Amino acid sequence: MTHSSRPRSMDSDPTVLSEQTAAQVLARASELDQFRRAGSTVAELRVAAAEAGIAVPDFDAALAEVQRQPSASAARPRNRTRRAIIQAVAVMLAVAAMAVVVRGTRKVQEAVSTSSLRDEAIILQCLAPAEAAELIRPLLTLSGNQVVVSPTSAPRVLTMRVTADQLAQVKARLAPYEAAGSPSCATRPAR
Structure with missing residues (x-):
């Protein structure tokens, strides 16, 4: 060289x-x-x-x-x-x-x-809340972001503190896993 x-x-x-x-x-x-x-x-x-x-x-x-x-x-x-x-x-x-x-x-x-953070909840159809939380954590980069999973009191609910943009990203990230016929829905036992 x-x-x-x-x-x-x-x-x-x-x-x-x-x-x-x-x-x-x-x-x-x-x-x-x-x-x-x-x-x-x-x-x-x-x-x-x-x-x-x-x-x-x-x-x-x-x-x-x-x-x-x-x-x-x-x-x-x-x-x-x-x-x-x-x-x-x-x-x-x-x-x-x-x-x-x-x-x-x-x-x-x-x-x-951070000033535009708000609390949001998503009811999950297929994923377990802990699985969903792991999928979305990389999207939550602000110091005020939070993800709460309560398997006993709310077994199908994922609660988050996010901005409107982050909420849209979270929904887009979870959509393929929550869609009817997805592998995560097919393996979930009926309740």
């Missing part, structure tokens, strides 16, 4: 990375960029870390760890490294902010959906 030397367009790679993986990629890219640009003075890095909101003791501890490693080497100071660090931190913060917005949007959507 040969690799082109041209950079790939963002649209050409449909791979979606998790938030954690994206942060790791950006952090590593920042490290590689630092090394490629030949480094920075400790004073410049300390200022950049402070501007990025990193506490001085944390910076000093990280510096001490890195300096203890045998591969740490002094490099020529460059102002562009500080700018690159700030840009990398800004990109990571932007990714984190987008993740918060996406999560918030999902929570709002679920809150709207």
Whole structure:
């Protein structure tokens, strides 16, 4: 397999990375960029870390760890490294902010959906309520969804807390099993 030397367009790679993986990629890219640009003075890095909101003791501890490693080497100071660090931190913060917005949007959507939940009951002709509950559980993805099976007090009733859309999906999922002549109806003993 040969690799082109041209950079790939963002649209050409449909791979979606998790938030954690994206942060790791950006952090590593920042490290590689630092090394490629030949480094920075400790004073410049300390200022950049402070501007990025990193506490001085944390910076000093990280510096001490890195300096203890045998591969740490002094490099020529460059102002562009500080700018690159700030840009990398800004990109990571932007990714984190987008993740918060996406999560918030999902929570709002679920809150709207959850507010439209209602209790519904289906009288089953063929399936046992426990069998029907197992068939429909994958459709019930909201935190407020419920399925209640009461074999002693209501042996043929499946009670649910669902939205109108979910109820339609549940009925569609159960229809082939509840239809006259279906295998589940044919094996059910008469009462």
